[in-house]
Amino acid sequence: MEKKKDTRKYDVVIVGAGPSGGQCARLLSQKGHKVLIVDRVRDLSLNNFSSAGAPLSILKEFDLPKTVVSTYWNKLTLVATNFEKKWISPQDKGVVMDFTKLRKFLLDEVRKKNGVVRLGWEYKKHKTLEDGSLEINFYNSIQKRSEKVITEILVDATGSARSITGRKDNQRNYIQGIGLEYIVKTNRVIDSKDFQFFLGYKYISNGYGWIFPMAQNEFKIGVAWYPQYLKEPIQPAEYMKKIIDEYLGLEKDEYKITEKHGGTLFYNSKNKDIYQNGRVVGIGDVVSSVNWLGGEGIRYGMRNASLATNYIDEAIRKKDFDFKTYEKQAKNYLRTKRAIAVKLSILVYGKLGDRNITRGVKAVSLLNFDEILRVLFENDYPKLFIVIVRSFKKIFFRV
Numbered sequence: 001m002e003k004k005k006d007t008r009k010y011d012v013v014i015v016g017a018g019p020s021g022g023q024c025a026r027l028l029s030q031k032g033h034k035v036l037i038v039d040r041v042r043d044l045s046l047n048n049f050s051s052a053g054a055p056l057s058i059l060k061e062f063d064l065p066k067t068v069v070s071t072y073w074n075k076l077t078l079v080a081t082n083f084e085k086k087w088i089s090p091q092d093k094g095v096v097m098d099f100t101k102l103r104k105f106l107l108d109e110v111r112k113k114n115g116v117v118r119l120g121w122e123y124k125k126h127k128t129l130e131d132g133s134l135e136i137n138f139y140n141s142i143q144k145r146s147e148k149v150i151t152e153i154l155v156d157a158t159g160s161a162r163s164i165t166g167r168k169d170n171q172r173n174y175i176q177g178i179g180l181e182y183i184v185k186t187n188r189v190i191d192s193k194d195f196q197f198f199l200g201y202k203y204i205s206n207g208y209g210w211i212f213p214m215a216q217n218e219f220k221i222g223v224a225w226y227p228q229y230l231k232e233p234i235q236p237a238e239y240m241k242k243i244i245d246e247y248l249g250l251e252k253d254e255y256k257i258t259e260k261h262g263g264t265l266f267y268n269s270k271n272k273d274i275y276q277n278g279r280v281v282g283i284g285d286v287v288s289s290v291n292w293l294g295g296e297g298i299r300y301g302m303r304n305a306s307l308a309t310n311y312i313d314e315a316i317r318k319k320d321f322d323f324k325t326y327e328k329q330a331k332n333y334l335r336t337k338r339a340i341a342v343k344l345s346i347l348v349y350g351k352l353g354d355r356n357i358t359r360g361v362k363a364v365s366l367l368n369f370d371e372i373l374r375v376l377f378e379n380d381y382p383k384l385f386i387v388i389v390r391s392f393k394k395i396f397f398r399v
């Protein structure tokens with residue numbers, strides 16, 4: 001960033017170099033706009049918080065290279081108390097990506113098109129200038145100095161922090177989801193193509209757990225929980241230990257935890273996030289684009305960013321900064337499905353006892369591989385699944 005006297009001007013400044021901000025900056029720089037993308041972390045490996053599991057289609061949809069992939073999976077396992085279902089396909093069905101490599105790839109794409117990338121700079125505030133453009137203040141805590149830039153449009157891609165647009169709705173409408181994850185190396189060979197989820201009280205009550213393979217002897221293990229749904233506090237580290245010791249049966253000298261990370265998401269369950277405030281546009285987790293049922297936010301954030309990019313591009317070209325259509329389209333996109341995902345998450349993670357969760361998992365085990373993938377990743381509930389949910393009708397509609 002330049003010194004105050006020669007403050008740089010941009011068409012778009014994007015704050016947040018997560019998947020949404022990265023995708024937005026990538027597309028806008030490809031369209032020839034003068035783009036600056038800024039993130040407060042000085043190195044993206046320092047906030048490597050996401051498990052980055054996704055269906056295979058993510059690579060094609062966003063033209064992502066194989067270099068961002070850690071593993072391809074062709075098995076999906078749902079583990080409940082005393083019941084387990086494994087789906088197997090001859091073809092790969094999904095990926096576990098390297099979250100750091102994915103974000104670095106997006107930033108490299110921005111640089112290729114002469115976009116500017118600044119890491120280690122934190123957004124502090126902005127003000128509107130006489131001509132309607134925005135002046136933004138950033139601060140670098142290592143260099144202990146502030147800088148200013150001017151832009152036509154400012155994009156808030158700061159994830160759940162919503163550092164620019166804020167959490168302005170009634171706080172009760174923001175559901176909190178917390179995830180803790182370890183990267184584990186083992187000297188035992190594990191199935192590097194098995195994507196595993198844990199439900200039910202044996203391994204985790206009021207939430208879910210996972211083992212995502214990264215290589216033949218390396219995996220990500222995690223648990224996610226929702227403080228609002230809890231009747232009593234939980235000990236996530238205990239759940240991780242249970243999965244490692246009891247489920248995988250690994251002895252202490254057979255594995256090493258090489259990294260611990262985690263993150264918190266705040267999801268507006270009423271769809272009342274701020275998509276536009278003057279010339280500030282919100283994208284990704286800022287507008288709760290994540291699929292709340294399973295916490296899949298990378299593909300949905302990138303999709304939301306791609307949609308917003310069309311309107312930002314048009315706004316710059318036409319000098320018309322009305323983003324109502326973007327908001328309408330983004331909201332319509334998942335309106336009903338979002339509501340079902342929220343209801344289901346409250347039901348499964350907050351209301352059902354262990355026996356009913358096992359019953360539910362037994363019921364969904366009747367779905368074929370593609371149907372269960374559609375439920376988990378597409379918010380698409382096939383007929384059979386609707387029948388299963390109806391069997392819980394009483395509890396479901398009291399939520």
Ligand SMILES: Cc1cc2nc3c(=O)[nH]c(=O)nc-3n(C[C@H](O)[C@H](O)[C@H](O)COP(=O)(O)OP(=O)(O)OC[C@H]3O[C@@H](n4cnc5c(N)ncnc54)[C@H](O)[C@@H]3O)c2cc1C
Binds near residue numbers: 039
């Ligand atoms: C533990 C965990 C596991 C997950 N696993 C998966 C998974 O397997 N698959 C999946 O699809 N999704 C997963 N998700 C969700 C997914 O990671 C998020 O939905 C996704 O990263 C959202 O992308 P984003 O770009 O909107 O925001 P983020 O990825 O949160 O990026 C926001 C960026 O903004 C920066 N920032 C914030 N404030 C400022 C500021 N003031 N100044 C400058 N920079 C700022 C942050 O440093 C950050 O880099 C997981 C989430 C968690 C917490």
